[in-house]
Amino acid sequence: MERYLDKVYRELRSRFGEAVQKDVSLSRYTSFGVGGPASIFVTPSSESHLLFLVKFFTREQIPFFVLGRGTNILVSDSGFDGAVISLGEDFKEISFEANLVWASSSVPLQHLVEQTSMRSLTGFEALTGIPGSVGGALKMNAGAWGFSISQFVRRIVGLRKNGESISITPKESDWTYRGFVHNDIIFTKALFELQPGKADEIKTAIAEYSARRHKSQPVGERSAGCVFKNPEPDMPAAKIIDQLGLKGERIGEAYVSSKHANFIVAHPGATARDIYLLMRKIQKIVRDKTGIYLEPEIILLGEFEE
């Protein structure tokens, strides 16, 4: 019998052409480089396409996932039996008005940092080296060295999963440490307010943050950044894991980084299951030895078995 999602694929394909693909391996869309296929993979090129798809998937009760640059997710080896939405070209715009900047969701965060620094706007320097997209950074409230992207957001524009368009000024309480509380919002763009700064100071700060990152993190290896949230602001998960001697711990080809204990790095041949089981092992050891529960920061997509 034909799978329901195959029927859905044919229907969407006839409407959107090659923007709709089926059984697409997600490993090449994630920084871990692991994971199985998405049943449907669609790249809407405009807001009207996105609106159609979101309403369609919601009405048909098809699970869907909005993918950014895949730098904070772990996709299961069996993939995702649903639809992955990857925002396309129309979501890559940046525009400036004095010290205000609109950036669409598919803009790489690093491009935004470069563009704002080129205009001598200060604020984003600490976000240097975070490899995600603007959309993913908003959803995760990405940040580093005491700064987070939410500090600079003045407006977010997007859709709710029921298709309702939104354009709101978020409140401080809408953001959490590494998160945004409204799970049903898909960001299409955001307005940021930065401050006029001095070009040489911005350049120096960017170089310093970049050097700090290269010194303390396994930059260039396959990872998804910090695996666990810090249990408390003054209690880094990395320190807890390191103090328990877990650097270098491995399952299969997944290793706890020897450079940063809260990073898991995937060596060639690693599977999502290796990474998942290593996460579980770290959680268990930390809980047994300290009583602390380490909550994952990375998003798990698909089914994982113990």
Ligand SMILES: Cc1cc2nc3c(=O)[nH]c(=O)nc-3n(C[C@H](O)[C@H](O)[C@H](O)COP(=O)(O)OP(=O)(O)OC[C@H]3O[C@@H](n4cnc5c(N)ncnc54)[C@H](O)[C@@H]3O)c2cc1C
């Ligand atoms: C080497 C390395 C270093 C890192 N360093 C840091 C760091 O210092 N600080 C930090 O905070 N993070 C860090 N990260 C993690 C990651 O880069 C950030 O969380 C980033 O913001 C995720 O963006 P993304 O586009 O890759 O999102 P994805 O990984 O694709 O998705 C993450 C989540 O965002 C959601 N999402 C994506 N786009 C949208 C959208 N348009 N609307 C609604 N939801 C959306 C997804 O559904 C998912 O739930 C690091 C990762 C790596 C690999």
